[in-house]
Amino acid sequence: MPIAALRDACRPSSEIASNIAYHSRYSPHFSPLKFDPEQAFYAAAESVRDRLIQSWNETFLHFHKADPKQTYYLSMEYLQGRALSNAIGNLGIRDAYADALTKLGHQLEKVAEQEKDAALGNGGLGRLASCFLDSMATLNLPAWGYGLRYRYGLFKQKISKEGQEELAEDWLEKFSPWEVVRHDIVFPIRFFGHVEVSPTGSRKWVGGEVIQALAYDVPIPGYKTKNTISLRLWEAKASAEDFNLFQFNDGQYDSAAQLHSKAQQICAVLYPGDATEDGKILRLKQQFFLCSASLQDIIFRFKERRDGKGAWQWSNFPDKVAVQLNDTHPTLAIPELMRLLMDDEGLGWDEAWDITSRTIAYTNHTVLPEALEKWSQSIMAKLLPRHLEIIKEIDKRFIAMVMSGSTGMESKIATMRILDDSNPQKPVVRMANLCVVSSHKVNGVAQLHSDILKSELFADYVSIWPTKFQNKTNGITPRRWLRFCNPDLSDIISKWLKTDEWITNLDILTGLRQFADNEELHAEWASAKMASKYRLAQYVLQVTGVTIDPNSLFDIQVKRIHEYKRQLLNILGAVYRYKKLKEMSIEERKKTTPRTIMLGGKAFATYTNAKRIVKLVNDVGAAVNNDPDVNSYLKVVFVPNYNVSVAEMLIPGSELSQHISTAGMEASGTSNMKFSLNGCLIIGTLDGANVEIREEIGEENFFLFGAKADEVPRLRKEREAGLFKTDPRFEEAKLYIRSGVFGSYDYNPLLDSLEGNSGYGRGDYFLVGHDFPSYMDAQARVDEAYKDRKRWLKMSILSTAGSGKFSSDRTIAQYANEIWGIKPCPAP
Known part of the structure; x- marks a missing residue:
């Protein structure tokens, strides 16, 4: 918008629009002859910061006096x-800023997208x-x-x-x-x-x-x-x-x-x-x-x-x-x-x-x-x-x-x-x-993790200081991770619960259980989920060039790339699925559950095997997505540069999320909580906070597989001793990669790390081979469940309804009472 038009727009505008316009003129960082979305973002952010500084200073002064x-x-x-959408959401002025920016010729969503994640x-x-x-x-x-x-x-x-x-x-x-x-x-x-x-x-x-x-x-x-x-x-x-x-x-x-x-x-x-x-x-x-x-x-x-x-x-x-x-x-x-x-x-x-x-x-x-x-x-x-x-x-x-x-x-x-x-x-x-x-005080961050700390890692210290060790299961803020990133679903929740107090008291979500079979809620829930899936599909096309079908099952694993988090297990499963689809007749393929598998996360720059996993995911995706025989039934996408803003797009659009670390190795995880809160179902091991999530949402609403934490040491020893025989499907997937169907890159060092009896790597230390058949069986249960739309929607609603425990408000209240000994000190 030209600066003259901006000046005209501001004359009858609200106080907020005037303040944004003021910052565009008198906090100048750009040429005065334009007011593009980027300039609008900085002006709007500085306008919000004005409001924050006042309450910020008064909070600090109050702490200073109350001591x-x-x-x-x-x-x-x-x-x-991103801070803009979070700040105006927490302050309760989102609609006011949206209206003000509209008067200035911009949409809040486009302006907010100009902000880079810190x-x-x-x-x-x-x-x-x-x-x-x-x-x-x-x-x-x-x-x-x-x-x-x-x-x-x-x-x-x-x-x-x-x-x-x-x-x-x-x-x-x-x-x-x-x-x-x-x-x-x-x-x-x-x-x-x-x-x-x-x-x-x-x-x-x-x-x-x-x-x-x-x-x-x-x-x-x-x-x-x-x-x-x-x-x-x-x-x-x-x-x-x-x-x-x-x-x-x-x-x-x-x-x-x-x-x-x-x-x-x-x-x-x-x-x-x-x-x-x-x-x-x-x-x-x-x-x-x-x-x-x-x-x-x-x-x-x-x-x-x-x-x-x-x-x-x-x-x-x-x-x-x-x-x-x-x-x-x-x-x-x-x-x-x-x-x-x-x-x-x-x-x-x-x-x-x-x-x-x-x-x-x-x-x-x-x-x-x-x-x-x-x-x-x-x-x-x-x-x-x-x-x-x-x-x-x-x-x-x-x-x-x-x-x-x-x-x-x-x-x-x-x-x-x-x-x-x-x-x-x-x-x-x-x-x-x-x-x-x-x-x-020493605390773990999920009950299983804390138990392992006390029984294994720090067991000798526990005998000296038995009261020093605590558990504080992690949590997530329901503001950013449901209210702001998924407003459609949030509005539906508030409508059916007849309150929005769940935003600061997440336990209220249990009230959704009484409506879990309600067909009207099912229709609204499915509509909100589909809208999020369409937004996610547009984003994936924008950043990867891959077209994905919102009517397919959106299966997502996003987190730091590490061997213990087992993205390799995920992609091996995708490889096996691709091979089987290739072998099917057209009629057989039509009976399968179409699936879009998305992975994302950063591999540390010097972590060679993690970077090989990223390469493999992309190579598998290139083959699958360009194969006209199967790409109506399977897509594999690596979403680049995973960060908070990307997560805010992926999580609302997800339907199945993979939390598949080797049992006993993930301290807690918090992305599993974010996905569950947004009505996404989890396929996972009994690891970290998965254990408590499964307890809260119901065993029947969780796709469980894999060895338990107390079984892992014995299984590793058996693997090292050559007493373990791998599943034919596991060998088939590895052979398919070794055949070169996904390109000429040498994946042998990565696959050799899974050969427990050959002396390579750490002998499948993360038990990918052991858990593979159980994982594939669980994925088959996912396929069947997804075909029953009524059952799936009920499971999705119950997933959200059981997420109340996983609010960071609960976690921090426990820290405050049981470790820090601090009390609320509201600014007057």
Whole structure:
């Protein structure tokens, strides 16, 4: 729209339209001669931010005056998704902004699509953290999130004939309209250097290099509440004093800005490659940067709120501060808090340890050995010498405590202690052990996962601290994951329940059970689902060029690509289905259930087998989708660059979702909750939160297959010993791939990893071969169930009706009551 027309449109407009127009003129980021959808997005976002800043400031001021105990959530990842639609939804002003943008010549949906997802995370860990922030704000809890402001994210995924390619994320290529830089919130972060010991015995970390941590705040509004909390992101920078003007003028350009370059590296990307020592140092720098900046900020705020209140004691710190570590990445918060209390504040060891252990709690998210971080002691001694000293002292005191107080534990100390010196050439620090020893609470994220932690991974610690370990089954925010991403279905739910209070009390969804056989609801439910499927089909065509049939069964698996999540099992099943279709007559094919199989997710750049799986999915899709004999009955699509916004398109349109990890290996999963909430049925193993989802929605509404967690160790041993005979269908699918029908790419290394008795790979460690026949039988049950539309719709309704437990509001309320000890603090 030309700027003159924009001015005319604004004269009779509402206050909101006027405010958007104001930002288009006086917060200029683009040429004043146009007002395209992209410019409309930035103007609308800044208009919404105006509203948020007012409630944001008032919330902060209220917390400052009321001085409640506050939670600080430390996470290396946050997957926020688009903020505009979420903000106006939570504020209850979506219709007002839609009308205002219409007056300005734009549609809200097209404007919202201009926003790029903030590239601050990778998978479920980051999305969980974002759901938690939404619930903290909605429940009026005094809480903040802390993270890093990654310039280029993990990577943007591009799919070519060669498979996955990684490109830098461009979410900050222009700017983010949501963040507010806090130039007055800057903390020094030291690396390297050495420890000085004074004549009195006190220790001080000095020397090395010092980088500045600058705060950027992102507002997190609660749903229909005034409270707006913060996600504080740290950016690394060097000061002007660190730029050597003499060297620059002498032509030594790189040397002149050396510290500036090092600072930029810290927040450049999420999870930089760590195959080299420099890569490992950079990753450890990232983790310490987050922990040190956040703790300095927390201590600053604690002191600030004590000003003018008379005498106060450090022993009160845990009464005002709760720090939650989201997995092992922020573990360095433990020795850093000890260092700050002892070296900067002058406390003794015992008092500092009491404060630290009463302040910090730890959430474990995995039982995978490679994800339980271990850091080289030599690298830590080089980068963080004072912290290694503190960790060694914690380890020493822990050993002494065990030896003096627990009989019969001597033989277990070697595996329980924090320092692992079993390999003298490569001694390491076990970060998970440090968390368990130092935290006042340790929790798993699904009942099965928590049981495994207590009975296997941390069993020896349980015998010492039986009350330390808890379960907090994960949850998702029903605002983003049903109300906003699936408005058609949401309106139907509210109509039949005669209330929309389910949006903040998801247990109310159980009321749908009484209507599960109602034909009128069935018709409305099917209509809403079909509308979402048509939208998804248009999106798939737009991003992949593949036409898919909305009348086929939409079968979706989207998550991080990993062997334990078994996308390989999915695609092997698709290969077998394709082969059987090819062998059928035309009449036989007509009797089958048409299916569109969609996969998506990112494979880590150095994870070779995961990238081979992505390549295989695309090669199978290319063959199947271009085969006129079968492409009316089967399509296989890889949806590129999976992120929150893509999920918001895929999940409402899904009918079957695959959550098929090897039992005992998925801590929880939250995408399974999102799919179930949207009336999608699940085919899955008894793993993670699948166990509880199946209990809540009913066994008859869940397509179960595969080995149970307690059977897996025995089955692995049998596989290794050559006692397992694979199903002929499994061998047939592998042979079909090896035949070259899907192209000339060499898939033998990937398929060889499934050969348990041949010495290749890890001997089918993830039991793809064992579970394949059970998986195919379950898929046959899916085909039959889908043909009975009345039965399928009832199952879909009951899936939504049974999803109440999986609200992040419930999860966060449990954290607040049972771990953090914090209460709601609504801004007046």
